[in-house]
């Protein structure tokens with residue numbers, strides 16, 4: 001496994017040291033990994049350099065189940081950071097390209113950019129004011145951040161450890177998905193030494209669902225269907241705007257639904273169709289046999305080999321047809 005080099009990690013903290021105004025941000029619809037990574041960076045930089053001005057901004061709101069994380073109130077939400085606002089350093093997390101931030105900031109607003117990511121198709125931003133720390137073999141971005149701290153011999157504490165741990169647990173599916181590796185386990189093991197209790201985190205993350213999200217799940221499970229394409233078993237489910245309305249929920253309540261498809265024996269590809277509106281459908285893919293990141297590229301999407309997604313033009317029925325037709329074409 002290719003790991004963060006000491007040169008990169010040291011360069012990162014040299015940039016931090018030389019910057020007074022720092023922005024930390026990441027992809028839209030932030031998840032636990034990007035939020036945990038951002039908060040751990042915030043806590044560490046703030047502890048080392050209390051006088052620096054550090055801001056954390058995301059385009060979309062923080063999911064409620066992550067509100068237990070330390071310093072979560074430091075995160076602000078905005079559609080766009082004012083053009084007048086300038087930074088010495090912009091730390092961009094988990095954005096394969098700048099559009100993933102959802103237009104929250106222009107790169108010209110920061111003198112230097114640090115691009116930290118574990119996604120396969122990260123573009124490695126070009127320019128001599130860019131530091132790219134991109135390692136797709138890492139199961140989570142939080143582990144990359146951990147290694148950057150470790151190389152710089154930064155002392156952690158329970159708050160920092162908790163933020164990193166949450167990123168690892170969620171991005172590895174509680175250490176079960178096929179991106180999980182010895183690095184994930186060894187970092188997690190080390191984090192426990194700071195007083196992290198796995199059951200406490202499990203309860204906060206997974207035993208914390210709303211009743212209405214369960215009602216939504218029951219409707220979505222009802223749509224589960226299977227289809228054989230060549231030798232592959234494809235499982236599908238859908239979420240419509242009507243279901244969201246009926247249960248008073250949002251797409252944020254559908255997190256992990258797709259895994260129920262993968263729970264069915266012999267499933268090769270799991271697909272969840274989410275009706276955005278009558279013109280667009282968001283499609284998520286999971287697989288442990290097929291590179292779904294490659295499949296999603298066909299519609300300009302991306303992600304990881306085993307978990308990826310794309311926004312596809314068309315209503316939900318049309319997109320189902322499009323996706324199945326494409327799979328028939330590319331699956332050998």
Ligand SMILES: [Mn+2]
Nearest residue numbers: 033140141171
């Ligand atoms: Mn991640």
